[in-house]
Amino acid sequence: MSRVAIIGGGFTGALTAWHLARQAPDAQIVVIEPRQRLGAGLAYSTTDPAHRINVPASRMTMRTDIRDGLHRWIAARGVALSPGSATADGALFPQRGIVADYVAEALAPDLAAGRIRHLRTRAVALTRPDRFRLLLEDGAALEADHVVIATSHPPPALPPGLQDLRDDPRLIVDPSDAAAIGAAARTRRVLVLGTGLTSADVIASLDGQGFRGAILALSRRGQRSRGHATGHPESPSDFAADPARTALSLLRRVRAEVARDAARGLPWQATLDNLRRDGPAVWAALPHPERARLVARLRVWWDVHRFRIAPQVEAVLDRLIAEDRLRIRAGRLSGIAADEAGLIVTWAPRGRTARREVFDRVILTTGPAHDRIIAGSPVLSSAAAVGLLRADALGLGLDVTEGCRAIGATGAAVDGLWVAGPLARGHVGELVGIPEVTAHSEQVASRLAEALAADDRDSQDRRAGSSYPSLRGRPAT
Numbered sequence: 001m002s003r004v005a006i007i008g009g010g011f012t013g014a015l016t017a018w019h020l021a022r023q024a025p026d027a028q029i030v031v032i033e034p035r036q037r038l039g040a041g042l043a044y045s046t047t048d049p050a051h052r053i054n055v056p057a058s059r060m061t062m063r064t065d066i067r068d069g070l071h072r073w074i075a076a077r078g079v080a081l082s083p084g085s086a087t088a089d090g091a092l093f094p095q096r097g098i099v100a101d102y103v104a105e106a107l108a109p110d111l112a113a114g115r116i117r118h119l120r121t122r123a124v125a126l127t128r129p130d131r132f133r134l135l136l137e138d139g140a141a142l143e144a145d146h147v148v149i150a151t152s153h154p155p156p157a158l159p160p161g162l163q164d165l166r167d168d169p170r171l172i173v174d175p176s177d178a179a180a181i182g183a184a185a186r187t188r189r190v191l192v193l194g195t196g197l198t199s200a201d202v203i204a205s206l207d208g209q210g211f212r213g214a215i216l217a218l219s220r221r222g223q224r225s226r227g228h229a230t231g232h233p234e235s236p237s238d239f240a241a242d243p244a245r246t247a248l249s250l251l252r253r254v255r256a257e258v259a260r261d262a263a264r265g266l267p268w269q270a271t272l273d274n275l276r277r278d279g280p281a282v283w284a285a286l287p288h289p290e291r292a293r294l295v296a297r298l299r300v301w302w303d304v305h306r307f308r309i310a311p312q313v314e315a316v317l318d319r320l321i322a323e324d325r326l327r328i329r330a331g332r333l334s335g336i337a338a339d340e341a342g343l344i345v346t347w348a349p350r351g352r353t354a355r356r357e358v359f360d361r362v363i364l365t366t367g368p369a370h371d372r373i374i375a376g377s378p379v380l381s382s383a384a385a386v387g388l389l390r391a392d393a394l395g396l397g398l399d400v401t402e403g404c405r406a407i408g409a410t411g412a413a414v415d416g417l418w419v420a421g422p423l424a425r426g427h428v429g430e431l432v433g434i435p436e437v438t439a440h441s442e443q444v445a446s447r448l449a450e451a452l453a454a455d456d457r458d459s460q461d462r463r464a465g466s467s468y469p470s471l472r473g474r475p476a477t
Contacts, residue, residue, distance in 0.1 A: 001028050002452050005134055005144035007123045007379060009033025010041020012421030012437050013150035014103050015062055019445035021115045024452045030117045030142065032134070038111075038118055039103025042152060042176060049082040049095045050208035051201050052310040056230065057092040060099065060434045062106055064442055067435075073102050084312050089231035093310035099434075125382040132416065134379075145455065146448060149389075149398065149406070150420045153368030154376040159193070161335050170343050171336070172363040175202050181209070187360035188213035191345055194365035195219040195328055200309045202363055203326065204316045215326045216357070218347060219366075222330030223304045227314035228269060235261050235270035240278035243285035247294040250282065272305050276433070283429030288393060295394055306433075336362060370395050373423065388414050392426030400427045403447050404440075416451070420444045 004020065006013045009031040017029050017038070031038055035045060053060060061069030071092060074081070079101070085094045110116040119142075125135035126147065134142040158166060158173060165171045172180045175198055184190055185206045192199050195217045203215060217224070237257040244250035258271045275282070286294065294302075309317075320326035334346040334354055343362050348354040374380045374391055380398075383389050387409035392399040398419050399407040404427070406417040420441060428440065 001026055002145040002455055003028040003030065003143070004146045004148065004448065004452070005123075005132065005142055006031045006148040006150050006420075007126075007134070008041075008150035008152065008421075009035065009038040009118065010150070010152055010421075011039055011044065011099070011103065011434070012041075012152075012441055013148070014039035014107060015438060015441035016148055016150055016420050016445050016448075017116050018062065018103075018107055018110065019442050020448055021110045023445055023449035025115065026456075027449075027452055028117075029115065030119060030144070032119050032121060032123045032136065032142075034120055034122050034137075036120070037100065037104050038107055038116075040097075040100035044096050044100040044103075046096050046176065046178075048178065048201075048205050048208070050204040050313070050316075051096045052085070052093045052312055053096055053099060054093075054197065054308060054310055055434065056228070057094060061438055062103065064439050070099065070102055073105075074098065087230055087311050091228075091230040091311075093312060123379040126379050126388065127382065127386050128388060135382075146416045146418065146451065148418045148420050148444065148448070149380070149423060151377065151380070151423065153370070153422055154372050155369065156194075156364050156366045157369035157372060158364070159333060159366070165336060165338060165343075168338055168343075170338075170359075170361050172361060175363055175365050181205050181363070184361040184363065185209035185211040187211075189342065189357075189359045189361075190215045191343075191357075191359040191362045192217040192365055193219070193333065193362065194367060195222060195224045196303065196365065196367060197225050197307050197309065198365040198367070200225055200313050200317060202365055203320065204313045207316050207320065213325070213360075215320065216359075217326065217328045218331055218333065220330065220332065221300055222328055222350070223300060224317065224328050225304050225307055225309045226269075227311055228308050229267040230311075232266055232270055235264075235266055235274050237261060237271050237274045238278065239275050240281035243278070243282045245285055245287070245290065247286070247290050247298060250286075250294070251298060268305070269308070276306060276436075279429045279436070292394060295396070370397075373397060383417075384409070388417055389419075394426045396426040397423035398426070400424050402427075404428070404444050418444055418448060 004027050006017055013031055017031050020029055057071040057074060058068040061067055063069055079098060081094045086092055111118060122137040123134045124137050127133050131143045131145060132147045136142060192202055192215060199217050244253050254275060258268045261271045317326060329349060331347050331349040334348060337344045342358040342360050344356055344358055346354055346356050374384050389406045390399050390409055400419045401407060401413045404419050404424050405413040406419050408414045421437060
């Protein structure tokens with residue numbers, strides 16, 4: 001039997017394994033993931049009730065043929081949700097850990113039967129002397145015929161000039177550190193570097209744990225993630241038909257469709273939902289220079305409108321702003337100095353002179369360090385060193401082919417090496433939300449199953465040929 005090793009067992013890796021187990025039931029599937037269970041990953045391993053899913057449960061699923069899989073599962077199991085999970089119109093935004101429970105239940109039969117194996121360790125090196133060879137953190141080695149890289153974004157990088165504070169407990173580099181956030185909730189002055197989704201999670205956590213002080217959320221543009229609009233009809237806008245060929249024409253088209261939808265009484269969220277739906281066609285139509293222009297100039301605006309926060313989290317931010325306990329500002333950080341009184345932060349509001357403020361805690365939520373996708377990962381850097389993969393031209397992830405096979409140093413696809421999930425988005429486009437990840441995981445699993453079937457046919461042909469050596473090369477009679 002062919003062995004498939006999947007590096008990373010978050011939502012993407014778990015779904016790829018689950019779909020592959022259905023499409024290639026004879027394959028040996030091994031998922032390398034240090035967390036206790038598959039499907040949780042960084043996003044869904046949190047137990048904080050303030051951390052909610054960012055789209056309604058009716059749009060989260062493990063199967064594209066069932067759009068509301070999570071919502072159905074919650075209803076069928078009678079899952080207890082934290083207070084305030086339902087909006088007035090019935091949309092569910094439950095605590096994020098529910099998703100991990102949903103995935104874990106689906107994978108349980110495959111794990112029990114051995115169709116999927118879970119190795120609780122990390123892959124630290126990937127080479128290919130003959131078959132793929134994975135060196136694991138626990139010292140073991142694993143060989144595989146196919147490898148799927150399903151790791152997520154690299155963690156945030158410490159801003160320049162803050163290296164000397166790395167060991168200072170008042171600088172929280174990992175915003176998923178529940179103990180550190182709990183300690184910050186007992187202080188009075190907090191600076192949050194970043195104003196996106198992770199920033200909103202941190203602020204909601206602080207508030208949920210009784211924080212009564214003041215928060216400054218700082219980013220270069222000061223743009224916070226927008227909220228959802230529920231209960232509205234779908235927009236008729238279509239971005240896949242004759243898709244835009246330039247970033248500027250796409251921007252103009254989006255603005256025009258938002259205006260048309262507003263005249264129909266629809267919110268801008270309805271228009272952006274359709275742009276998200278048509279994302280693969282839009283991205284495929286843009287030549288590389290236009291993709292680069294979009295990433296450089298429009299990505300921040302897409303992010304704050306596309307990656308929305310749950311209504312409950314939005315309400316927390318709005319309340320703290322109204323109480324004058326949360327400031328969201330655009331500005332640049334100049335430096336942070338440690339002092340007995342706290343961390344002395346020098347920052348400059350946009351277009352104004354620098355100022356100093358003292359904070360008890362500084363929390364880093366600046367987003368993935370995309371420039372360290374390969375260098376920051378031992379397993380990816382080892383694979384790149386032997387020519388098995390390379391970064392994509394936009395710096396969003398790894399270079400892949402149409403079928404999401406990895407492209408090596410020579411520019412050719414590497415047979416048997418696949419990329420699933422966010423690291424393939426330089427080619428695919430939008431690959432962060434659950435609907436997109438689900439469709440993508442199904443597609444990768446399907447293509448991998450086809451490759452396994454081809455491997456099996458080749459193996460059978462070789463065995464058949466070697467069974468009759470005396471007939472090979474003889475003329476027909």
